[in-house]
Every structure is written in C-alpha cells, then in structure tokens.
Amino acid sequence: MTTYFIRRILLMVPTFLGSTVLIFIILQMAPGGPLERTIQQLQAGAMQQGESIGNVGDVMSGGSTVLPESAMRELKRFYGFDKPIYQRYLIWLGVWPRETKHREVEFSNGVTKVQKNVGRGNYMTLQLDGDRVIVYTEDGVVSDVWKAAIDQEGSKDGVILATIFQTEFSGILTGNLGTSYTYDQPVTEVMAPRFKISVFFGLTGLILSYVVCIPLGIRKALNHGSAFDFLSSVTIFVAYSIPGFALGGVLLVLFGGGSFWDVFPLGGFRSPSEIWEAMTFWEQVKDQLWHAVLPIIAWSIGSFAGLTVLMKNSLLENISQDYIRTAFAKGLQEKRVIWVHAIRNSVIPIASGIGGIIGVVIAGSYLIEKVFDIDGFGKMGFEAIIDRDYPITLGFLVIVVIIRLVANILSDIALATVDPRIRFK
Amino acid sequence: MAEQKEISLSILKKRWLKFKTLKRGYYSFVILIILYGLSWFLPLLINNRALVVSYEGELFFPVISGYHAGSEFGQDVPGETIYRELKTSWKQEGSENWLLMPPYPYSPYEDITVQGNKMYEAPSDSHWLGTDNTGRDVFARLCYAFNISISFALVLTILNYIIGVIIGGSMGYFGGKFDLFFQRLIEIWSSLPMLFVIIIISSIIRPSFFLLIFIYTIVNWIGMTYLMRAEFYREKSKDYVAAALSMGQTNFKVMFKHILPNSLVPVITYFPFAVVGGISALVGLDYLGFGMPPPTPSWGQMLDVGLQNISKWWMVFAPVSAQFVTLIMVVFIGEAVREAFDPKVYSRLR
Numbered sequence: 001m002t003t004y005f006i007r008r009i010l011l012m013v014p015t016f017l018g019s020t021v022l023i024f025i026i027l028q029m030a031p032g033g034p035l036e037r038t039i040q041q042l043q044a045g046a047m048q049q050g051e052s053i054g055n056v057g058d059v060m061s062g063g064s065t066v067l068p069e070s071a072m073r074e075l076k077r078f079y080g081f082d083k084p085i086y087q088r089y090l091i092w093l094g095v096w097p098r099e100t101k102h103r104e105v106e107f108s109n110g111v112t113k114v115q116k117n118v119g120r121g122n123y124m125t126l127q128l129d130g131d132r133v134i135v136y137t138e139d140g141v142v143s144d145v146w147k148a149a150i151d152q153e154g155s156k157d158g159v160i161l162a163t164i165f166q167t168e169f170s171g172i173l174t175g176n177l178g179t180s181y182t183y184d185q186p187v188t189e190v191m192a193p194r195f196k197i198s199v200f201f202g203l204t205g206l207i208l209s210y211v212v213c214i215p216l217g218i219r220k221a222l223n224h225g226s227a228f229d230f231l232s233s234v235t236i237f238v239a240y241s242i243p244g245f246a247l248g249g250v251l252l253v254l255f256g257g258g259s260f261w262d263v264f265p266l267g268g269f270r271s272p273s274e275i276w277e278a279m280t281f282w283e284q285v286k287d288q289l290w291h292a293v294l295p296i297i298a299w300s301i302g303s304f305a306g307l308t309v310l311m312k313n314s315l316l317e318n319i320s321q322d323y324i325r326t327a328f329a330k331g332l333q334e335k336r337v338i339w340v341h342a343i344r345n346s347v348i349p350i351a352s353g354i355g356g357i358i359g360v361v362i363a364g365s366y367l368i369e370k371v372f373d374i375d376g377f378g379k380m381g382f383e384a385i386i387d388r389d390y391p392i393t394l395g396f397l398v399i400v401v402i403i404r405l406v407a408n409i410l411s412d413i414a415l416a417t418v419d420p421r422i423r424f425k
Numbered sequence: 426m427a428e429q430k431e432i433s434l435s436i437l438k439k440r441w442l443k444f445k446t447l448k449r450g451y452y453s454f455v456i457l458i459i460l461y462g463l464s465w466f467l468p469l470l471i472n473n474r475a476l477v478v479s480y481e482g483e484l485f486f487p488v489i490s491g492y493h494a495g496s497e498f499g500q501d502v503p504g505e506t507i508y509r510e511l512k513t514s515w516k517q518e519g520s521e522n523w524l525l526m527p528p529y530p531y532s533p534y535e536d537i538t539v540q541g542n543k544m545y546e547a548p549s550d551s552h553w554l555g556t557d558n559t560g561r562d563v564f565a566r567l568c569y570a571f572n573i574s575i576s577f578a579l580v581l582t583i584l585n586y587i588i589g590v591i592i593g594g595s596m597g598y599f600g601g602k603f604d605l606f607f608q609r610l611i612e613i614w615s616s617l618p619m620l621f622v623i624i625i626i627s628s629i630i631r632p633s634f635f636l637l638i639f640i641y642t643i644v645n646w647i648g649m650t651y652l653m654r655a656e657f658y659r660e661k662s663k664d665y666v667a668a669a670l671s672m673g674q675t676n677f678k679v680m681f682k683h684i685l686p687n688s689l690v691p692v693i694t695y696f697p698f699a700v701v702g703g704i705s706a707l708v709g710l711d712y713l714g715f716g717m718p719p720p721t722p723s724w725g726q727m728l729d730v731g732l733q734n735i736s737k738w739w740m741v742f743a744p745v746s747a748q749f750v751t752l753i754m755v756v757f758i759g760e761a762v763r764e765a766f767d768p769k770v771y772s773r774l775r
Contacts, residue, residue: 019614240701240756241701241752243709243748246749260738266735367709401617404616
C-alpha cells in the first residue's frame, strides 16, 4: 500500500510537468499577450498626451505611435520574451538561470572594452571577445556574479549592444511565482489573502454540506418511499437543476435589498476595512456571518444534491444485502444493524468523493465569487486571464493543478482508510 | 449482466415501455421535444416582422423575404418598416391594406433604436417579461436562447460521445501502450481547470456557435472515455467477441458492430445528465462573457445584465427560471431513463 502511494506521488511529477507545459504553451502562443497590451497602452497614453499638447507630428507615424527601439527591448526583456519558449518555461520552473538586474552596455565602433557602473559604485569592465562578452571585476578577475551577452537584435551599424546581468535559479520550484504585472506585487503576496477567502467559503460550504447531506441521505434511505422522501427528493431535484451562481443571483435579488427584502448585503467578503477595523470582536463575527450566508448557500448547493443522493443510494444498496438480512435474522436490534453494520459500508463512496469535492470547492467557484463580488482566489485567476497577467494566471493554474492532484491522492487514502478490503497495487 | 448481453429491439422496446410508465420523465420528455421542435419555428412565432403583408393588392412575406424599407409600405420611418405601428395605423385609417403579425410581435434583437422601445420596462401585457437594459424584449430573448442552449448541449454531447466512444473504446479494446499513453494524456488533461482553459482560448478568439462547441469538445471529451474504456474492456473478454474475431471480423467491425451495441446502457443513461452539464456550462460561459458572441440571445448574458441591475427583478428571474425549468425537465428525463435502463430493486426497511 505504501509503495502504491509513493508511486502515485511520484507519478504526480510527470503529470504536473505535462499540464504546466500545456498551460504555458497555450498562454504564450496567445496573441494579445502582456507585451502587445503594454505597447497598446503606452501608445494610447502617448496619443492622449499628444492630443492634449496639440502637436503630435513627431510621435505619430501612420496613425500609431512607435515606441523607441530601446524601450521595446526593455519591455521584451521585462516580460521575458527575448528568450525562446522552452527557455522561458525552464526559467519559470526554476531550472534555467533567470537573468536579473539588466543593464545595457554599448560598444561603439571598434571599441572592445567598456566600463559600466553596476550600482553602489562598483564598476565592471566588459571585454568584447568575438561573439562573447567577458566581465572583469575591478580587481581584473573574471566576475562570477555578473555575466554579459550580446544583444543580436539591437546591434547594428558596427555599434554592438550588450547587456550585463546577474543570474539566479528562481522559479516555481523555489517558490518564486514571479511578480504580478497588474498588482506590481509578488504573486504569492497577491494570492495569499484571496486564497484564504476562498478556503474559508470552500471549507465552510464543504462542512455544511456534509453535515446536512449525510443525515438527510440516511433519513431518506430509511424512509424510502415515504412522504418525507418524496418531498426532500423534490428539493434535491430543484437543487440539482439550478447552478450555484444562478441561485446566488436569485438570492441577491430576493434578499439583497433590490426589489424585495433588504436582509443581506449585496456582496463583498466582509465590511470595508475602515469599518471592519473599528468593530469589536463580536461585531466582526456577526458581520462576517452576515456577509457569508448567501454565498455559502450558493456554494453548498452544488454538492448538496449529489451528496445526498449518493448517501441515500449507497445505504439503500447496503440494506438490501444479505449480511443485513443475516444481522436481522440473528436477532440484532434495528439500530445496531443500521448504525453499526450498514452505515459503515455506506460511507465508503462518500469518503472516496471527498478529494474531488475539495478540489472543486477550493478552486472552482469564481462564478459565485463574481456574483457576490467576493475578492477570492477564483476571481483573481479570472481577472488575471482577462488582464493577461501571466505570472498570476500561471501561478493560479499551478496551484489549482496541485490541489487537484493532491486531492486525487487524498481520495484514495480516504478510500483505503474507510474500506479495509481495498488493496491498491 | 445477462440482460445487457442481448440488446435487441425487443429489450429496447421493453425499456421504452417502462420509460413511458414513469410519468414525470415521460411527460417532461414529450413537453421538451415539443418545445424544442417549436423553437425551430420561432421566427414565425416571435418576431417583429409581419408574417403576411397585403399592400395595395400585393402580398409580401417579410418573415421570409427579410428587410423591407418603411417607404415600401408607405410608412414614414427611417430604415426598416415597423410592422406593429403599421398595423395599428392601417387599422385606424380603416385602410384596405392588412398585415398579419406573429403571435408575439417582438424580435430578440430590436433595441431602443427601434421607435417605441423603452429600457427596463416592467412585465406587462405587451412585454410579458419586460425589457432589458437596451430595450430588448426579455421573453423573446428567452425563447430564442432556449433553442440555442438545447442545440448547443445536444451537439456538444453527441460530439463528446463520438470522441469518447472512439478513444475510450480503443483504449479498452486495444489496451497496452495505447491505453497507457492515453491514460497519461487524460490524467494531464483532467488536472487542468477546464473552464479556465476555455476562458483563455475564448479570450483569444471570439467564438461562434460551432467554434465554442469545438473548444468545449476539446476539453470535455474525457468524461465519456472513462465509461467506454471500462465497458469495452469488460466486453472484450466475452465469448462473442472471440467468436467474431475467429470468424475473421476486422477490429473495426468488432468494436462498432458487436461491442458498441452491448455497451450502450451507460451511454444512454448518462446522456440527459451530459445535456444538463452542457446547458449549465453555456450559461456559465455566457455569464462570464466568454460564450456566444453578442447580441446572440443567451440566458447567461441575460443573467449578467440582470445582476448588474438587481432592482429589475424580472431580468434575473426570467433567465434563471427558464434555465431551471429546462434543466429540471432534463433531469426528470434522465432519472426516468436511468430507471428504465438500469432498474434497481431496493428492499424497503419498513
């Protein structure tokens, strides 16, 4: 069994690499990436400025502004588009050196040696050597910190352009998800508070649906065919036929104070921070619950129907088994037969579903987050895609993939724990 | 198991008869079929163009012939004729000319640019479910969206089934390296958050109906492969397959002529639920703005606009109810199909 799980965990590695490669390719091949976007924004900005000044002649050419070449190079380097795609992927993973602290150096015609200030009064000497550039420190030794390379695109008319930079291995494997383009913060810092919000809703919803569904399923199975069974089945059909976010919308119209009752807030995770901070602890708890009621209902409705029906059917199936008849025949109490014999076997399929539900619950609810305007993890990922914020998009997808892979294994472990008959090979 | 072996006409017929006895599912099925059939004739039922116009002794059929400028019928408006006004004005004048409007004389596309349309009208006799933020009739859009949603879900499900049967079936039938390769591929594929991948792709290329189905199929074929792989794997080891092979049948024939009919039960029982998934997915995508290109009528887009104007309750309730009623009917059908194809006998405790 242990070997099975070790193998499963090892198999996660190729799957993880495969899916990240796929994500990476899809994102990088996409036109309208961050580079084009920034250029557009800069052009739009320049045009506006030009208009306001009233003289646009020199920045305009053919109706659009052209960015200076050095700025283009700078941008390309910033977004990493100066490298081929496989290098970009490896850099992002953290197994290929990432170039940082770029400085441009110009070798004018015939010059092969240039001094460059690299900050804090440190000067490096760059020596042109064929198509390589060697960096010497002030002591005249080859620097092991600074490296340099010729910029093929930028070099022309005998003027050779080079960049001097440091390298480091830093990528997702070292915990560096990069810096967000839109928030201008490390991706992990952008993610952490939003992830917490999503986990709060996800886990509350998960616990709530288990607390409601398992007893409900048991009761329905024990009273199969009764009026209670019928009525709750109707509720289940209704719940199954209405997606969580649509229900959320209806709840908002009904209780959000638009046209009917003004009971709950229109959205948000909690009150704005200025109000939130002025509250006492109990007020905070109240405020949090007040904001959370509607989203959590919408959140839980998705798993409600499936989970209840699963519990009911699984218990019903067990009740019609021979071992239950045997248990009754040998004179056991009904309570004991059901709660000790039947239930224990009936929770097996529920336990195996737990991983999948965790995966979906934690990552899958951007629709609900959008309806309730909650600044959660899913919404962040969604907005990152729209804004072409690749570091966040990639980081988001990576975390979702990891959650899913781990959740799958969790499912198996849960299954093996509740069902001793199961032997994974 | 023994029952599954012989899906002949008789057992299909038996199941159909059983399905008919399950009233809830059967009636949902009949109603849905009728509604979907009718929805193909929506231009004749819900439209702002007249069915027949008799003008100075000549007959016109604007529903079919399309654009007619107002001046053609002596109406003083810029652009296209407004048939509703033409009708009332002819009536008031007591003129010889007459025209026949569709039963519900609004089109899902006409907005406030057409004379007389207003934004955010509450439900009334003329606009049964009010109008939306651009003055379009909510009821008309609802009905057209019904047709698109169901068509989308049906085409999507059938495509997924074809791919799922071919790939999943081959995996189960051939096994070995082929199976292993596709298993890895599927594992990678299924670890991706698919709705996000669709959003990424849709944000790059503005999808049309078929492009959206294509994108959705690429990411959604996996579900069926699990089922088919298991089915084919099990059936492969049965005697009739060995018999067919020993008689020199090709792999292709064995797979699709012999095994497939015997593996249809999960395919059919899963179908309605796949349709539910398809409809919900389209609503979700449209809600996020990555579905059908505007101004295609869609429940998701209507919900989006509705939630931006939350005090106009009809704009939220209408699409949610339409979706809800449609889905619950499909779910009823699914439940009845499952009952008919895969009956389970539960002993009751009391």
